[in-house]
Amino acid sequence: MTKTTIPVHLDINGHRHDLALEPRVTLLDALRDRLGLTGTKKGCDHGQCGACTVHVDGERVLACLTLAAQVEGRAVTTIEGLAREGETHPVQAAFLEHDAFQCGYCTPGQIMSAVACIREGHAGSDDEIREYMAGNLCRCGAYPHIVAAVRQAALEAAS
């Protein structure tokens, strides 16, 4: 039984990263401490806040409760990989327009969550958005503006 580092190959935002990690290293710490991808935030490290939300194979998950080794062979998208060819994602643009953040620390997680929320089809009404965005805490209290931003982006995506 080896307890030293193991090779881990990660596909982050379409780029391959070859790392040597202890198995206990979470995806979150691999992103922030090893790869310098600090857009994904650490708020609680226990799945209680949503600040570390990323996409794995297109679905929103929490990087703090995911081991880096677990996502080898899967496509990871972080906030840094959301924009396409320099164009901000419509959800990002809507967040800016609606002032859907203040301190900005929960924001990458909110945006990653919102992109998935719309893709899942859970942005059909304001109440549905509130419920399906409830896993992303915002202590500055930007919630009404987050709802407005997600609503707008969902309408844009539908049209």
Next chain:
Amino acid sequence: MRDFSYVRAASIDAARQAAALPGAKLLAGGTTLIDLAKCGVAQPDSLVDITHLKGLDRIQVDERGATIGALARMGHVADHAGIKSQFPAVSEALWQAASAQIRNMATIGGNLMQRTRCPYFRDPANFPACNKREPGSGCSAIGGVTRGHAVLGTSEACIAMYPGDLAAALIAFDAMIHLGERRTSVDEFFLAPGATPDREHAIEPGEMITAIEIPSSAAARRSTYLKIRDRQSYEFAAASAAVGIEFEADGRTIRDLRVALGGVATRPWRARAVEDALKGKVLEPEAVRAASLLAVEGAVDHGANRYKIELAPRVVARAILKLGETP
């Protein structure tokens, strides 16, 4: 986290063998295990990752019932059209659990293995006494902050609440758990703490949940999961009820009734006394409210959790009455 080794299981059999070794744990969604490892509660020597096994995430619904692979994720099951139509209480229990992100990670098998949220259990550094963690060390919760603790199924050794939502719906509809070849009912699977709160599940080393099976029933088709909590979302239940109902042809007389509780007991809690009291009766608010009080027969409070004894029957009654209104 303590250091551990990591292996990806190549097959179900390989997973079972690897997980049978001392200090080994199966790793699925990780939402309980990684969390508890960070808390210092789980201290595995090795993790056996089963999330890459093929074929264990299927969701099949037909006239006989639903079969859900152990690696199907909570969010997918919640959104599955067949589950929503044939087992609304299951879908509702799932989408009201945790957050969308956690539901995308957590598997159905892992959900059944979810541990308690007792704050004393989760903090070994500050609260060394916990019979669930260390048999014989005592219970820090008794005499402590008990607002979230169980009122049903408790023992002198442990009052930790079982926090899951799904299992309440499963126990209400007589779901079976597949442990490979072996089948066991949800009722048998979850153990009350008694003198051995460290033993939570009737599962042996080398066994692994492979699927759950929920038989079809008219009550399951007309069912709901009502979850009451302080916060509107992303919180465990203060009290919840999974309820299913079937009426006679007159549309008023109760032919079949299923009632199970969440958020109030040390394990998923079927309230058969409520079912028995109302079966054969006409659905009528006063009778429902009176019968619902039977849901907490034998409840014992520890001070701050007394409200659960008041609350749970009201949740049951509301859920039954709601089903009566909505055909």
Next chain:
Amino acid sequence: MTVHIKSHGDASDGVLAEAVGGRLSRVDGPAKITGAARYAVEQQLDGLVHAVLVDSTIAAGKVRAIDTARAEAAPGVLKVLTPDTIIGLRTASDWFGTPPPDKPYCPLARDITFSGQHVAAVVAETFEQAVAAAALVEVSYDETPAIVDLSDGKAGDGMPVDAMTKEWGDAPAAFAAAPVRICAAYNTPREYQAPMEPHGLIARWEGDRLTVWEPSQWLDGMARTYAEWFSVPFENVRLVSPYIGGGFGSKALALSHGAVAAYAARMLSRPVKLVLTRPQTFTGYGGRAATRQTVTIGAGLDGVIQSIVHRGVNETSIDGMWVEPLGSVTAIMYATQNFSSRQNVVRVNSVVPGAMRAPGENPSAFGIECAIDELAYEIGIDPLEIRLRNYAEQDPHAKKAWSTRQLREAFATGAERFGWARRTPEPRSMRDGNQLIGWGVAAGTYPVRRAHGEAIVRILADGSVEVESSSIDMGQGTYTILAQTAAETLGVPADTVVVKLGDSRFPRAGVTGGSRLAGVMTGAVYKAATSALDQLVGLAISDPRSPFHALQANTLVVANGRIASPRGDGPDVSIAELLSGIGLDRIEAIGDTMPANATAEDRYKNYTTISMALPHTEGDYSRHSWCAHFIEVRVDEDFGTVRVSRVVSALDSGRLYNPKLAESQWKGGIIMGIGQALLEEGIVDRRHGRIVNDNLADYLVPTNADIPDIEVISVGIPDLHSSVLGGKGVGELAIVGVAPAIANAVFHATGKRIRDLPITLEKLI
């Protein structure tokens, strides 16, 4: 230059987005939505190592021994710090600048006064190694009985805080003589700021120079503390805090974990990163102190208050002092001839409590704004009407005119938008199925705290503009409003202005707290920009190489980055062209709001202590922001669950520098107030003297699903007694009065008066 001020606080109508008062989107927004914004502890430094703290598991007693052997032997461990290994630090002065006792300082404790006190720290090559090794440090204790909270029998009545006493008239006699008398006790629990970004830092030494990357509401104050701890000159400490992931009062002071990290960094000659775990954010520094208040009101049958007697208590720590001023709103909200407010503090085994959004005013308003609601029901008049009958036309305590007080307008506007007139007065008179509906109102206020700041404005060769200040932006919008201020003052497009904040090398600023920063810093930037503009225009007129030289003009107009004669004759050139023509690569000016005769020592004290803050009642006026909240709740009659379904708040923050951002802050305050009213409470295990819900799953803050749409309306007018550009305070104001408005709505819905926060379901079941 003249300042163009619109007559109304929300100056957005007809104002360009980028002018002061316009709705410019956050200029730091693009960095925040793309993940490019790098917060303090996200710096990637070569050789960085990781520190993890070990905390006390008892609330009172002594550390008997610390066994570090297993931890030291663990993989990757570089050092285990204990109280015995930290030598040579000196005690720092407090935030008033009080000279400290001449004694050593040890950020790791031998004498334990609260659970969660730092007793050791492990430094290792990786975060994972440090975490694992910290669990191997074995600490043994000699435990003594703890005073767990205000209700502990050992706590006693505490000590009177004479500075909190406010008395006029003969309140007890007037109360005894009043025809209507009410008396009630109101309690608020420990509450926590819970910013999404945990506290932490990276410390790096180069010789005797220390750089600290740390989220900070006060770079210069924290730099002073580090300098004093380590006995290095103030100038040798650089604090860097480009973005702050929420503070709410909790990130203003250097804390013991910072000393541990900086000490370890010096000892190891490596940069050290230390971030508190989420549980440590509940024990490593103070949240809002638990409070108790008794409010007695004597009134006439017409509802006119004749006397208020108020007694308050807040908890503090065993060896620290925190006073939560509980009589602050009580003394000024309503007119009364007779008033008495006194306050005690009680020592308990807790970390010293600290500032949390509107410290003092927040719990104070919960007392008086519930009490007046109770009085309204007692007499049988509308809760809004009773507030108007007791409207204070001047500051009842300071006996001075209000600088501005648009509270009457707030009541009127809020009531109209909310539809208050349709309210049925009886409790339990409005329902929707199983849901009891209640409408409540309460007012809030926060003083205009004023201090001084300085900024540099630099016009560069390409015509772009740089603004630098050591002030910070934790989401209030400092980057944006300072860009707007510089742009408007200079006459350049806002997108050509780059604002740099969060580095103590920049011109200095005092604490970002008490809603003072916007007023201070817009003033400083306005002055610096005015000075830079005067230089620019002066050179354009006088420099022989300037195309305007021949015009012999008295002045020139700068607009949209171009310079021209006001008459429109003569040349029209860009700033870049002018600078190039006269051979300058930059024009820069420092502006500040300090008195002209301020000495260097005055400046140092102003920026590194709070001792130079100006009283809000200085001179002829009493300066405050005001608001009125109208809130609808739905209470499930079976379950006791309370959900806020509608909020309309009208607020007077004076002139708004950017209404878009101010509205966000107001809503944020209201949302935190909803959490305070319904969810938030630090729950202490009385046997262990420890908060058990020390995490975000058990200490509940509102989720998106708990929050309805919220309407905020600005009713402010520019208040030039309060700030250079006419703004008052924004950030703290809106939380004040939310909890009482909800408690009042819950009473209206249910007929149950809940006087202990939070209003959880078991209190209504």
